[in-house]
Amino acid sequence: MNINRKPFICIAFAMLTGIILARILIEIKFYFALKMLIFIQLISILYYFIYEYDFSKRKLIIVLSLVFLLFGSSLYSYQEYKYHSSYSIVNFLDDDYVNIKGRIIIDPADLEGNNLYIKADYINGEKVKYGKIITAKQNFDYYENNIVISADIKVSLPEEQKNPGGFCYRSHLKQNGIYLQSWSIKNINYHHRKFSYKNYLIKSKYNILSTIDSLVSNENAGFIKAILLGERSAISYHKEKQLQEAGASHLLAISGLHIAIIIMVFSYFAFNIFEERKTALCVITLFNIIYIILVGVRASILRASIFALLYLWAEIFNRKADFLNIIAFSLLINLLINPYLLFTVGLQLSYSLVLTLYYLTPLISEFLNKIFAVSIAAQLAAIPLTAYYFGQYAYIALITNLWAIPIISFLLPLILFILVLSTVLPPLIYFFGPPLEMILNIFFKTLELMTQIQGRMLTISRPNLALVFLYYIIMFTLPYVFKTRIIELNNKKFNWARKIFPVTFLIIFLLIFSTFNSGLLELHFISVGQGDGIYIQFPDGQNMLVDTGPPGPQGRNIEYSILPFLNYKGVSSIDYLVISHFHADHTGGIPTLLENKNVRNIFIAQPAERDQFKNYIINYTNNNKNSNLFYLSENNSFNVSGCRINFLNPPKNTVFEDENKNSLVFLLEYGKHSFIFTGDLYSCGEKRIVREHQLGKIDVLKVGHHGSDTSSSKFFLDSIAPDYAVIPVGRNNFNHPAEKVIKNLEKRKIKYFRTDKDGAVAVKTDGINLKVNSFLD
Structure with a gap:
């Protein structure tokens, strides 16, 4: 490639290289190396101007590339500096209201949306420079772009990513200069409006x-x-x-x-x-x-x-x-x-698509009509990134x-x-x-x-990033391999490339669509907010989902928690769905789950009352001949891939008026390790299953009722003596988990995890060794 004819390729590449280097060094907290990198780049540029000063176009492009390498790393570092600066609004996080003075900002690209933004100038009387606050239109009786206001507001950090395959709302907002959120505003005073040409637009x-x-x-x-x-x-x-x-x-x-x-x-x-x-x-x-x-x-x-x-x-x-x-x-x-x-x-996606259309369409057009060639090239560009970020691919897109x-x-x-x-x-x-x-x-x-x-x-497990990178390198190399030249590459020295490259590309393409099983028993306690959602993968690849989390706004909570996780794992169907009991914080995602995934077997206990979510399940199993519904109670058991599952509650032929007492509790055993899932069972129920089923030591406890003091009694904890406990909990008004429960866990030196603070918790075992870690570790 002649860089004199395409200078911006070198300059842009240098810029993005600088950005990537800065990101890597900042993420590993190697700030000294980052400073040294910027210093060396600066010295290199100064050396050129002092000793090698030359106006030739080629050397000018090289020095500009060095400049933009420096600029890329410096610019990214500056963006990070603004977030952590003493003038950043992040420094004013408080559980109570803070007084703010600033301007309302309306995004011209989102007039139909519900969001407004506040660009703060002062918080609690202190000058701030960096960051905006996202809020909602309904917090204001009146709003106009660039109008100056003062108000008392509660601010908090946006939600971070808590599950593998999930979306990081905090990073998304930070990328757009939005550092905090506020959904509670009072004592609003409107002042003057500053001029802005955007108001006319x-x-x-x-x-x-x-x-x-x-x-x-x-x-x-x-x-x-x-x-x-x-x-x-x-x-x-x-x-x-x-x-x-x-x-x-x-x-x-x-x-x-x-x-x-x-x-x-x-x-x-x-x-x-x-x-x-x-x-x-x-x-x-x-x-x-x-x-x-x-x-x-x-x-x-x-x-x-x-x-x-x-x-x-x-x-x-x-x-x-x-x-x-x-x-x-x-x-x-x-x-x-x-x-x-x-x-x-x-x-x-934008740049991979346009480059693929440019490079690959002429090559595919040699074999197919150009309209088909464009569509195929576009899909080849989108598949790896779509698989990596979303875990799903609509293969009908080729025709659509x-x-x-x-x-x-x-x-x-x-x-x-x-x-x-x-x-x-x-x-x-x-x-x-x-x-x-x-x-x-x-x-x-x-x-x-x-x-x-x-x-x-089509559901695709997240491919390795290196594999995605290699996919694009091979794909963009293919047109050069098959390019018609004045001096053809058909001699033996180069002919191998025309055979090896397409085969390699096909192998990588197939690998992207492949899902590999670890051969371990895996338990993933997904962070779903105030509710339960547990994914279990057995050693042979079969799986089980225990509960579906709360409904959330418009019944879509599962779309931001469990479904992205399942897509990340490449799960297109659920072998066993266990519904512990029919309360909304455990069943809220049932309709969406049944719409998006095939479910083969559903296990429930008889609920106290007719329930809308139970109706969904009955209708689903009636309309799907490959799906079965089972009503379970204590002493029902079965084996899956060397694992023993034994149900301990509810008592046979018994339906309690209190739905929590009907919780479908089961013990999972694999090798020398055991795990117990308690739903929202009360302490009295815990005492019964310990005595009637002679429960001994358990490795991992799913803490009942989100850490409420109605569960996890001293007797229960002493009887099963777990090494680890997981509390599925989210923002709530019930003071879950209860301080009493936390103290009971700490007193017994039980290492506990909270899905609201630790994110998803993963437990993996081969039946002998056991490893537990959290997503936010």
Whole structure:
């Protein structure tokens, strides 16, 4: 590669290398090495200017690469410094209210959402500089962008990632300069409003959103707002899930397709209004910048906009636009704006997709029609990162995108045309609305058909990061191996590459879809909030899930806790589902679990009353011939992969009015180790099972009733003498776990874990050795 022709490739690579080095050194807390790295880089640059000063283009690119290597590591370090600085708002964490003075910030890209932001200037009278606070609109009677307020607020750190495969909300917000959250605000005083050009853009966008609302139904309006104006909060959960399951969720992320169409429409008007091309391009650029602000400065949007605009401007400066050089330049701009973007799935998917389309489409086109080639290349780009971050892949995407992308390519300019026309002749909106509504309804009906053809999405266990990296290296090398050259590589010296590389790529591709069993008994106490969710994997690979956690907002808690964990492990079906008892904090995820995973056997105790979640289970087993429902009580037992499972409660032919007493308690034994799962059983029930079943020493106790003092009595703890105890608990109003229980555990030197503070707890054993650790260790 001639670096004189593609300078930004070297510079961008140096920048991202600097960022990665800084991240690694900061994460391992090797701050001295980081300082030395920055110092050496600085000395190298100074040495060049003092002793090797040369204006040749090649050497200038080299020194610029050194500069951006330094700049990358320094910029990332500076972002971390701001978070930990004495001027950071993180220093004002308090259980009580703090007094704050600052500005309300409205994100122009999320006007339909529920979030507002506060940029604090003073907290408790002390000057602060770094970080914003996320809050909710309902906390304010009135809000406007850039209005200065003072108030008393309770602040807390956003939720961190607590489970393997989970989402780290804290890191996500931190990447956007948001350090704290507040959902409790009082004594709000409004002051003056500071001038901001964004206020005019926000007002204009509100008008556009209002026009879209009058154009089609609410659900379809939400979709239009998302694909045209980046308002992801506007789209309904049902439609977003439908797009995801059909492999078309990328349509909601404004990127190359959207930007190309938007700029095409801008260009049509600009080139017809202005005679001089340079003037037209200036107007197009200005409108594109405004559009970027309205939809949000995201990696894919910047990449696509920079690419399109530089291609248009290249002709004015009599320069030939180089694809890779422009892509590298857009990456450099993205990283300069926010170095954290390098570690986000959005940037990684965006650039891997565009590079794969560039490199691989011509090669695949030699064997297939170009439309199919583009779709296949796009899927090959997305599979590894989708598997790594989400653990699921909608394989129907290959077909969905063949028709969905052309429809969206038709709809976007049509919608823009309608919106522009409606500003001149508002009544015309009633003429265009019905046909547009019909097209969108057909679009989503066809998406529904795609999901029915596919069934459930393919579940893929998280591949090793090194394997993902190797996948992309091999994939991007393939076009060079098969490239037609003036001097062909068909001689024996190079012919091996054309055989080895495709085979290697195929092996890696298959490895990404492979799930490997550890051969151990694994118990994972998942952090689900105030509830239970325990995943057990037996030595032969069979699995069991004990309870499904609480319902959470809109019944979706399981989507942020248990399901991501199951996807991370590559679990597409559950062999045994045990419901300890029918209280919502144990059964809240049942409907979503049964929608997303195949469940072969379900074990329950007879509940005291008819329960809606029990009805879900009965309907599921009635409609699925491969699923069985069993009512269990004490002395029911079975063996799985060398493990013995013996149920100890409830008593046979007994149904208590208090559902906690009906808890399905069982003992799991493997080799010389044993584990007991107690549901929410009370102390009286614990005493009964100890005496009637002659319970002896247990290695790991699942502490009953989330650490309530109604369970885990002194008698029970003394009788089973566990080495470890796990308390599944989350934020609650019941003071769980009770101080009395914690003291009882500590007095007996039982090492205990809390899922709210330690995250998921993993127990692994081969029947002889036992290892226990927590996710947040």
